[in-house]
Amino acid sequence: MSMPEPSKASDQELALNRSDQLRNIADGVSYGLHPAVLMVLTVILISGHARNSLALTLMDMAILIAGLLPGLLYIYIRTKQGHFSHYHLLLKEERRIVLPLLFLGMVGSFVLYALTQAPAIMLRGMLIGLLAGAGAILISRFWKISLHAAVAMGCAALFIPISWSILLGISALGIVVGISRLVVKHHTPAQVIGGWIYGLGVTSLLVWILLV
Numbered sequence: 001m002s003m004p005e006p007s008k009a010s011d012q013e014l015a016l017n018r019s020d021q022l023r024n025i026a027d028g029v030s031y032g033l034h035p036a037v038l039m040v041l042t043v044i045l046i047s048g049h050a051r052n053s054l055a056l057t058l059m060d061m062a063i064l065i066a067g068l069l070p071g072l073l074y075i076y077i078r079t080k081q082g083h084f085s086h087y088h089l090l091l092k093e094e095r096r097i098v099l100p101l102l103f104l105g106m107v108g109s110f111v112l113y114a115l116t117q118a119p120a121i122m123l124r125g126m127l128i129g130l131l132a133g134a135g136a137i138l139i140s141r142f143w144k145i146s147l148h149a150a151v152a153m154g155c156a157a158l159f160i161p162i163s164w165s166i167l168l169g170i171s172a173l174g175i176v177v178g179i180s181r182l183v184v185k186h187h188t189p190a191q192v193i194g195g196w197i198y199g200l201g202v203t204s205l206l207v208w209i210l211l212v
Contacts, residue, residue, distance in 0.1 A: 026183035067109030071102035149195030
């Protein structure tokens, strides 16, 4: 005796459950590979390579986090209050205050790195990040480029003169997080691809000018 075929309703429910699970995974990836997370990881790797001191690397990490924290707290508070659409700023208009605030925090971190006599490769890497970030701020006034994709690929490009294996590893993370932004429907394919191209292309050019 053959088993009855599942009903169409059951198939649809199963498909919806799978879609929800995939979306939850992609949402977790979006947070786990948040631009701030990848920036901190990049500083840890470059500082560890250049300074060869755990204490100094932890200091460098703390300096970057201190610079990012005001902007991240602002996003958290405004989102909790209902003034922002999402912690990932789904509307480009929401970026007009947040991105300059994060940029100023990064400038502060750069100044602290200079005062603590960070190695030249770190200072130049931070300068490259600021220049690329300024471009992303300008673009974001007119178009919602994927910052997850752009920052990930930008972080990867910083390792061109240091380690190609790390570059490829972070690039792979950039591809994964870019796809996750599509799954959660926070960006269009053009916005993600634009982020990949901008992050890798502009940062690679700046690395070639300032580091290589």
